[in-house]
Amino acid sequence: xxxxxxxxxxxxxxxxxxxxxxxxxxxxxxxxxxxxxxxxxxxxxxxxxxxxxxxxxxxxxxxxxxxxxxxxxxxxxxxxxxxxxxxxxxxxxxxxxxxxxxxxxxxxxxxxxxxxxxxxxxxxxxxxxxxxxxxxxxxxxxxxxxxxxxxxxxxxxxxxxxxxxxxxxxxxxxxxxxxxxxxxxxxxxxxxxxxxxxxxxxxxxxxxx
Amino acid sequence: xxxxxxxxxxxxxxxxxxxxxxxxxxxxxxxxxxxxxxxxxxxxxxxxxxxxxxxxxxxxxxxxxxxxxxxxxxxxxxxxxxxxxxxxxxxxxxxxxxxxxxxxxxxxxxxxxxxxxxxxxxxxxxxxxxxxxxxxxxxxxxxxxxxx
Numbered sequence: 001x002x003x004x005x006x007x008x009x010x011x012x013x014x015x016x017x018x019x020x021x022x023x024x025x026x027x028x029x030x031x032x033x034x035x036x037x038x039x040x041x042x043x044x045x046x047x048x049x050x051x052x053x054x055x056x057x058x059x060x061x062x063x064x065x066x067x068x069x070x071x072x073x074x075x076x077x078x079x080x081x082x083x084x085x086x087x088x089x090x091x092x093x094x095x096x097x098x099x100x101x102x103x104x105x106x107x108x109x110x111x112x113x114x115x116x117x118x119x120x121x122x123x124x125x126x127x128x129x130x131x132x133x134x135x136x137x138x139x140x141x142x143x144x145x146x147x148x149x150x151x152x153x154x155x156x157x158x159x160x161x162x163x164x165x166x167x168x169x170x171x172x173x174x175x176x177x178x179x180x181x182x183x184x185x186x187x188x189x190x191x192x193x194x195x196x197x198x199x200x201x202x203x204x205x206x207x208x209x
Numbered sequence: 210x211x212x213x214x215x216x217x218x219x220x221x222x223x224x225x226x227x228x229x230x231x232x233x234x235x236x237x238x239x240x241x242x243x244x245x246x247x248x249x250x251x252x253x254x255x256x257x258x259x260x261x262x263x264x265x266x267x268x269x270x271x272x273x274x275x276x277x278x279x280x281x282x283x284x285x286x287x288x289x290x291x292x293x294x295x296x297x298x299x300x301x302x303x304x305x306x307x308x309x310x311x312x313x314x315x316x317x318x319x320x321x322x323x324x325x326x327x328x329x330x331x332x333x334x335x336x337x338x339x340x341x342x343x344x345x346x347x348x349x350x351x352x353x354x355x356x357x
Contacts, residue, residue, distance in 0.1 A: 077279075078279065079279065166257050166258030166275065166276075167258035167259070167275075168258050168275060168292075168301075168302075169258075171302055172301075189281065189286065193281070193285070194281065194285055194286040195285060196284075196285040196286070197285060197286040201291060201296075201297075202296070202321075203290055203291070203294030203295065203296035203297055204286055204287050204288070204290040204291040204294055204297070205284075205285060205286050205287060205290070206284060206287065206321060206322060206324060206327050
């Protein structure tokens with residue numbers, strides 16, 4: 001079989017590479033292959049994760065002006081940026097899942113964001129405001145679907161001391177827990193400004209005057 | 210020559226009276242030298258969460274018995290209304306917004322909160338636990354306080 005293939009392969013370079021790939025031990029010893037394979041595997045895996053983590057910090061997030069001029073400026077006014085204990089939640093803490101598989105899925109989805117960066121879909125404040133309801137709804141929908149997974153990296157109903165909370169918080173949290181609500185159901189617009197909420201919650205916005 | 214003497218005399222008088230004024234006026238810094246740090250009173254903290262606060266006089270806008278830090282009120286959203294609106298007050302256990310807030314200034318009843326009543330904190334304010342700056346002997350009328 002292989003002889004027959006080699007004969008057919010005489011003039012074709014791709015075909016010869018295929019031969020090596022198909023039966024490499026003809027050329028290299030099994031030991032060399034294992035050692036080289038192991039080392040290159042470690043390098044590739046480490047490199048891949050390092051590169052992915054480099055896209056997972058605030059500096060990277062706000063390296064495009066869409067993020068820096070809009071959502072980042074708004075976030076700087078909120079408790080997740082500055083608070084009494086000095087604990088800060090940066091962009092990826094809330095917007096990128098911690099678990100590897102969910103993280104990779106989110107990173108692949110982000111390629112769509114690169115496309116829209118290239119298209120200039122939200123490259124002015126006005127365009128961004130125009131799209132804000134749609135963009136915010138996407139995040140709310142994702143948070144709802146995952147039971148606010150990223151919030152729960154730090155906040156957990158079960159770890160909450162209701163005795164330390166205010167009257168209104170105790171009521172809302174204990175009722176929310178019973179009703180199976182998730183964080184984002186109530187806590188919208190805590191780190192960024194809200195879109196026009198008239199269609200989302202007609203009672204809480206004035207709408208058209 | 211006479212004129213020049215007159216002008217000089219006027220300037221001298223003006224300069225002296227300016228000096229007198231600047232001696233009697235104290236700046237916002239007080240008598241502090243520019244080298245010394247001025248002292249500030251610590252910022253007051255708003256009362257956390259409490260029961261509704263009784264009113265002291267007729268037509269008083271009810272006071273806000275909780276913190277409202279970072280509550281946004283603008284044309285796009287109104288954080289107060291996410292609990293105090295007629296749609297949400299039952300679930301939130303909040304006081305509902307008065308029907309008087311649904312009227313235009315010509316007394317026309319509207320389908321939503323009137324624009325002139327939309328910005329809650331123009332009238333309703335949260336409280337800090339602070340000592341009164343001056344003595345105050347005001348007491349509410351008995352119809353409000355319920356005390357004889």
